[in-house]
Amino acid sequence: MIEYRTLRVALLGAGSVGSQVAAQLIARADELASRAGAGIELAGIAVRDLDAPRDADLPRELLTTDPHELILSSDIVVELMGGIESARTLILEALGTGADVVTANKALLAAHGPELFAAAEQVGAQLHYEAAVAGAIPIIRPLRDSLAGDRVQRILGIVNGTTNYILDEMHTKGLGLEDALAVATELGYAEADPTADIEGHDAAAKAAILAGLAFHTTVPLESVHCEGITAVTAEQIESAKQAGYVVKLLAICEQLDSGVSARVHPALVPAAHPLASVHGANNAVFVQAEAAGDLMFYGAGAGASRPPARCWATSSRSRGGTSPAGRASRSRPARPWASRPSAASRPATRSRSRSRTGRACWLRSPGSSTSRASRSRPCCSRAPPAPLRW
Numbered sequence: 001m002i003e004y005r006t007l008r009v010a011l012l013g014a015g016s017v018g019s020q021v022a023a024q025l026i027a028r029a030d031e032l033a034s035r036a037g038a039g040i041e042l043a044g045i046a047v048r049d050l051d052a053p054r055d056a057d058l059p060r061e062l063l064t065t066d067p068h069e070l071i072l073s074s075d076i077v078v079e080l081m082g083g084i085e086s087a088r089t090l091i092l093e094a095l096g097t098g099a100d101v102v103t104a105n106k107a108l109l110a111a112h113g114p115e116l117f118a119a120a121e122q123v124g125a126q127l128h129y130e131a132a133v134a135g136a137i138p139i140i141r142p143l144r145d146s147l148a149g150d151r152v153q154r155i156l157g158i159v160n161g162t163t164n165y166i167l168d169e170m171h172t173k174g175l176g177l178e179d180a181l182a183v184a185t186e187l188g189y190a191e192a193d194p195t196a197d198i199e200g201h202d203a204a205a206k207a208a209i210l211a212g213l214a215f216h217t218t219v220p221l222e223s224v225h226c227e228g229i230t231a232v233t234a235e236q237i238e239s240a241k242q243a244g245y246v247v248k249l250l251a252i253c254e255q256l257d258s259g260v261s262a263r264v265h266p267a268l269v270p271a272a273h274p275l276a277s278v279h280g281a282n283n284a285v286f287v288q289a290e291a292a293g294d295l296m297f298y299g300a301g302a303g304a305s306r307p308p309a310r311c312w313a314t315s316s317r318s319r320g321g322t323s324p325a326g327r328a329s330r331s332r333p334a335r336p337w338a339s340r341p342s343a344a345s346r347p348a349t350r351s352r353s354r355s356r357t358g359r360a361c362w363l364r365s366p367g368s369s370t371s372r373a374s375r376s377r378p379c380c381s382r383a384p385p386a387p388l389r390w
């Protein structure tokens, strides 16, 4: 019988994703231990309300309303609360103790990534975020590590499951946006505030993260052009269909001569393109790289049972100390586990329409001025978004 030393894991938040992560950590503790070479013990779960109903049956004795105490006694902290300020403060607190952190919080990373990574670097801790982009799809590590020696030229991503689900329901069943959003929310795809999904902010945060990794730079969230799906109409979807296109909310990250461009907006995708076949809440990230050519990463993008796999995969690889007390003094500990168009159907509504060469283009709908798009610069390079060349 092999005896493993034990890593204590603190979970912050027990909502859709957090409760599933907790359930998996409990149910698969032995399997994780043998893979990670260390025992994994769920030390506690910080919640707001001890009596709130949860998606999974969690041992009551693990619940606490005191995240600070929990963090102090843990080796790895998994943040699944969402939101900005509390999450930021608690992650900084955890890193300050030398704990490794796992987060799926793309909004936080896009807004405060440099600060958080600097804090991790300072104490030699790790900050994992594989589940922050594209749900269950492993995309962070491939971009950061596997493609590090290549030159990524462009990324086309369907990175928001909620909007893909909505557009797919509108396309295949003729459902309205509101009805489809209600189902997406019920299924746990949507953010706590679904405006972040339908206005494109969630996809924009993911685009900033992807563009930063792909082009080895920092992409401020404010520089990502952002237009959601609220102005997409049933008529536009039907007209796109007739013309052989599917409307998708795309995150497009490109290395242009003028600089890095990252933008999010509805686009017409030719029905034969692999991205057109991404249905429901699935995501796909289509990467074009100089040496590797075209790659497509595909899988479940949202839904409570999907991202947990990415969370506990990174937790189990994350370093842990033999005792929390020993952490603060370690500056660079040995880490054996570490790897470290709008689819306007009527030409009159299009700001850019399909070109004579048959390329599908970026189409902007006149009704979308309430989105962050209208307030932000179009892209990092300040160049206007370029039409897509498929």
Ligand SMILES: NC(=O)C1=CN([C@@H]2O[C@H](COP(=O)(O)OP(=O)(O)OC[C@H]3O[C@@H](n4cnc5c(N)ncnc54)[C@H](O)[C@@H]3O)[C@@H](O)[C@H]2O)C=CC1
Binding pocket: 012, 013, 014, 015, 016, 017, 018, 046, 047, 048, 067, 079, 080, 081, 082, 083, 086, 104, 105, 106, 107, 131, 132, 135, 188, 189, 190, 191, 192, 301, 302, 303, 304, 307
């Ligand atoms: N739902 C999904 O499919 C995916 C979600 N994510 C991200 O994972 C994170 C969690 O998402 P969900 O589970 O869907 O959200 P959720 O809203 O279902 O759960 C968040 C939970 O955290 C709790 N919470 C918030 N602040 C807290 C605090 N200060 N102390 C203790 N508990 C607190 C809330 O009460 C809630 O129970 C978010 O950052 C989200 O963007 C990432 C990938 C997929």
Ligand SMILES: N[C@@H](CC=O)C(=O)O
Binding pocket: 132, 134, 135, 159, 160, 161, 162, 163, 189, 190, 191, 197, 202, 301, 302, 303
């Ligand atoms: N609300 C998000 C959840 C995962 O990141 C989405 O719909 O993609």
